[in-house]
Amino acid sequence: MSEARDVDGRRINAVTPFHPGGESGMLKNLLQEAQNQQKQQHQQLQHSYVDDDLERRKREMLEMYQSKVLQNQFASTPQIKLSSGARIQITKDRPHDLAAPPYANPAMSHSQPCLAALDRVDAGPAKKQHAPFQRCSSTEHESSSHLPNRQVGNTQKLVNSLREENLALKRQIEVLKFKTSRLQKLEAAHEKIAGEYEFLMMEKEKQDSLERQAFKAMEVQLNRLSREREMMENKMQMMQNPQIFAEQEQQLQKMNAKILEEQEQNKRLKEVLNRQSVEMQAQRTTLADQRTHINVLETALTNAQERIARKEKMREEYERPDNTTFLEGQLHKALLEKMEQAGKYEEERGRLEREIVQLRMQLTKDSGLGGIKIGSSSRHNPEENPDRFKKVISEKDKRIQTLEREIMEFQRRLHEEQEKKTSALAAVSGGLETKIKRLEDEKIDRDRRIAELTEERERLNEIIEDRGSEAARRDLNRMEEMRQKIDERRRRGRNENNNRGEMSASILVDHSPGGSPSLRTPVYEGLGYDSSSLLSQISSSSHLSGSSNQFVSSFNSKQSANPYQMHNLSHEDTIQAESGPVWNV
Secondary structure (H helix, E strand, O other), rough: OOEEEEEEOEEOOOOOOOOOOOHHHHHHHHHHHHHHHHHHHHHHHHHHHHHHHHHHHHHHHHHHHHHHHHHHHHHHHOOEEEEOOOOEEOOOOEEEEEEOOOOOOOOOOOOOOOOHHHHHHHHOOOOOOOOOEEEOOOOOOOOOHHHOOHHHHHHHHHHHHHHHHHHHHHHHHHHHHHHHHHHHHHHHHHHHHHHHHHHHHHHHHHHHHHHHHHHHHHHHHHHHHHHHHHHHHHHHHHHHOOHHHHHHHHHHHHHHHHHHHHHHHHHHHHHHHHHHHOOOOHHHHHHHHHHHHHHHHHHHHHHHHHHHHHHHHHHHHHHHHHHHHHHHHHHHHHHHHHHHHHHHHHHHHHHHHHHHHHHHHHHHHHHHOOOOHHHOOOOOOOOOOHHHHHEEEEEEEEHHHHHHHHHHHHHHHHHHHHHHHHHHHHHHHHHHHHHHHHHHHHHHHHHHHHHHHHHHHHHHHHHHHHHHHHHHHHHHHHHHHHHHHHHHHHHHHHHHHHHHHHHHHHHHHHHHHOOOOOOOOOOOOOOOOOEEEEEEEHHHHOOOOOOHHHHHHHHHHHOOOOOOOEEEOOOHHHHHHOOOOOOOO
């Protein structure tokens, strides 16, 4: 979670305001950092002083050496011829040449550069100026045999001094190269430090703008909370008023009574609906049974109609003139049956007559035998035989009458069966037509009743749906109001969390030492966060509502050294709380 950048051997660290060290740890680190900076600056100044002292001593030694060389040159002749044939012309500079410009270009020879001029360029305008060597190209080559020995010795000394000076200047060039490379490194480091400083200043400006915005938001929120507090106090006073409380209680009781009445009415309607549904189910069952019975009757009617159709077909066949043979056969058959029945009747009649004759013969025989026995038996029971004969005759008469009645009964049955056969078709067709008409009337009556019940059911369903839709609409409106209140409380909690985080960051910045916030560099050593991560976390907490709870949890975990503390409410506490999150100072 922390970042660090190396600038000139130092680590620039930034820390979040929620570090466990708190303000005391941050102030201690800032003081330690200031002391380290002062020590480093003092050491750098000491090193620069030592380097300047060494450079000054070197320059003094070179100046002394150059002055001695110049004195020797002024004591010698103006023109000195070397052994190699080159002639060196040494001119004595006037006193005002010592004050010549430091970067003036003296006359130089083509064989040897002017070392004194290089020394002056290195020394700069603040260094002491020396008279340069003026060397010119020789145009004459004379023999060294014309020079005296003293001049040859001076020339040798001059050459040696020039060699020494050349070596010293080479060493000085190497030293200057080393210093130049070091200076380039220092310039690069300075540019890097300048860039880091500009970056940190930009971050500081952003942080200051965020602080100002946080303060403005906190002021707006404070005003809003004060207004809400006044409103809540007014509401509390109104609630404490007994008259208003009594009115609210009465309204609440009325609402409860109305709700109970609606519930009872709803129960009654549900019971009516259930009863009607049961009745409809029973009517459906009855209707199904009736439909089954109608189907059975329709099947029977269809079968009867088929039989009638067959009979009609047969009748039509009988009525056709080309069917005489069949009719003759039927007539012959009927005559045979009639003759057979007449024969049976005659046979039965003859049998009965024979029985009557036999009975009469037996009666006469019995009467003859009785006359013989009359003389003998008359003495015992003269009236016994006539009574017995009368009894037998009466029994036979009864037998004859019984047989005649049976014949008449058979004839009557035959006549009835013929009449039944002739009237069966008409009776069946008439009964079926009446049954069909009656069933059609019953079907029309049932359909009419079903239509009436369906209309009644639809009307009741519409009434129930209207009442249910009104109740559902009221419930939906109530749920929507509750959801809006919950969302408003959650939004207020998130805004207060974000504003509290920004306020804590601004408080930590204001309490940090080092002068004005816009002029000091926000460097925090030994802590966990840099300024960029702090700003990114503040901006993410102010823009991302989803991470507000996480930010609050981290804030609660690091609130040991923070003077402000907030209780993170859960979802249910947020719904139940009326005044949003609680701030403890």
